[in-house]
Amino acid sequence: DVKVTQSSRYLVKRTGEKVFLECVQDMDHENMFWYRQDPGLGLRLIYFSYDVKMKEKGDIPEGYSVSREKKERFSLILESASTNQTSMYLCASSAHSSINNEQFFGPGTRLTVL
Amino acid sequence: EDQVTQSPEALRLQEGESSSLNCSYTVSGLRGLFWYRQDPGKGPEFLFTLYSAGEEKEKERLKATLTKKESFLHITAPKPEDSATYLCAVQAKTGTASKLTFGTGTRLQVTL
Numbered sequence A: 001d002v003k004v005t006q007s008s009r010y011l012v013k014r015t016g017e018k019v020f021l022e023c024v025q026d027m028d029h030e031n032m033f034w035y036r037q038d039p040g041l042g043l044r045l046i047y048f049s050y051d052v053k054m055k056e057k058g059d060i061p062e063g064y065s066v067s068r069e070k071k072e073r074f075s076l077i078l079e080s081a082s083t084n085q086t087s088m089y090l091c092a093s094s095a096h097s098s099i100n101n102e103q104f105f106g107p108g109t110r111l112t113v114l
Numbered sequence B: 001e002d003q004v005t006q007s008p009e010a011l012r013l014q015e016g017e018s019s020s021l022n023c024s025y026t027v028s029g030l031r032g033l034f035w036y037r038q039d040p041g042k043g044p045e046f047l048f049t050l051y052s053a054g055e056e057k058e059k060e061r062l063k064a065t066l067t068k069k070e071s072f073l074h075i076t077a078p079k080p081e082d083s084a085t086y087l088c089a090v091q092a093k094t095g096t097a098s099k100l101t102f103g104t105g106t107r108l109q110v111t112l
Helices: none
Strands: A004-006 A010-013 A019-025 A031-038 A042-049 A064-070 A073-078 A087-094 A109-113 B003-007 B010-014 B019-026 B030-038 B045-050 B056-059 B062-066 B070-075 B084-092 B100-102 B106-111
Touching (some): A019 A109, A042 A064, A042 A073, A042 B084, A042 B100, B010 B019, B019 B030, B019 B084, B030 B070, B045 B062, B070 B084
Parallel strands (some): A010 A109, B010 B106
Antiparallel strands (some): A004 A019, A019 A073, A031 A042, A031 A087, B003 B019, B019 B070, B030 B084, B056 B062, B062 B070, B084 B106
């Protein structure tokens, strides 16, 4: 069974803290994605990666960075957490293919920044 | 810019009452249209991919259809366990491969 796992289901941090969210997939997928999901705004793409050490900005990259040192692992970093980064964070992965490239999602991390 | 609009925002059905959810899209060349189901507090679960107008796919009580401007998710004789938010997303042929643009979803509630 395909699986994307995220390091935490719930996380509470203070303003200004550095926050690491980790995602691991076991499907040998080339592509990995980080989204945030907020009520009324849907899923918005923060960053994605199509290969090890490669990254591209999504629609809302400000305040975030990412790291992909191994194919199966993609980390999202909040350099200095702010209250407006309180959100549900979702990681996804997909194969690098023109078909059958649906994204598979992890369970999400609910981050609260106080 | 690719756009996806889903309607209605929320839908309440009685068990057995069939209905359809709509996903309208504008995209610079459609590579694929995706439907997902999301339960509260969980990540989206993949349902279907549609690639060309006229294509249909079915899974249990769900059937997805695609035209050049919209997609419908038909729910036949729904059960309470079909209650969830249904998300639609499009992938464009141009630009970065694999990137999806999501709609904001339809929240479906099925009551006894």
